[in-house]
Amino acid sequence: MTEEINFILDSTKESMDGSIAHLEKEFLNIRAGKASPQMIGGVFVDYYGSQTPISQVANVNVPDARTITIQPYEKSMLQPIEKAIMIANIGFNPMNNGDLIIISVPPLTEERRKDLVKQAKSEAEDAKIGIRNSRKDANTEIKKLEKEGTSEDICKTAEESVQKLTDSYIKKIEDHLAVKEAEIMKV
Secondary structure, eight states: OOHHHHHHHHHHHHHHHHHHHHHHHHHHHSOOSSOOGGGGTTOEEEETTEEEEHHHHEEEEEEETTEEEEEESSGGGHHHHHHHHHHHTSSOOEEEOSSOEEEEOOOOOHHHHHHHHHHHHHHHHHHHHHHHHHHHHHHHHHHHHHHTTOOHHHHHHHHHHHHHHHHHHHHHHHHHHHHHHHHHHOO
16 A cells, blocks of 8 residues: 555544543543542632642542542632532532541432433544544545545555444444443442
8 A cells, every 4th residue: 555545544543542542531530439539630720810620739639439538739729629619510519627628429329320321422422423533534535545546446445444443443432331331330
């Protein structure tokens, strides 16, 4: 195959890897029963006029499976962090004891588990759309090369390679989803 087609295949693979990486990151934000620092990773607090992730203004720990503790580097940040968690609307009720903020992670109800599974499926579907868009872009590039004079056989083979790549990445997404779904539904 020509150098251009190899380049198209490599960039398509890279783009699809990006979709998988994004999916894994999104799955970390979907909680599955036990506490983890990533649960509040998307919460930003006003720190001297700029929006800053909580992890940069405080020490976030998970002492046990149902508790998250947040110890600000500056005591004056206790109230803003508590307020930011409430505003973020992530289903947690922070408690402030004067030194640190304690968040008790409530056990998931069956209904909430089903909602989280729906959210996970939605994220997986978004990732599949990203994969398909990468395939479409690659096939468009291959068609351009065909119009520019690359042989039809080489282009057909390249399109088949792109399709095999797409199928393998869609399978990876479905595997990730199955694992996350099992994790969420496990009581």
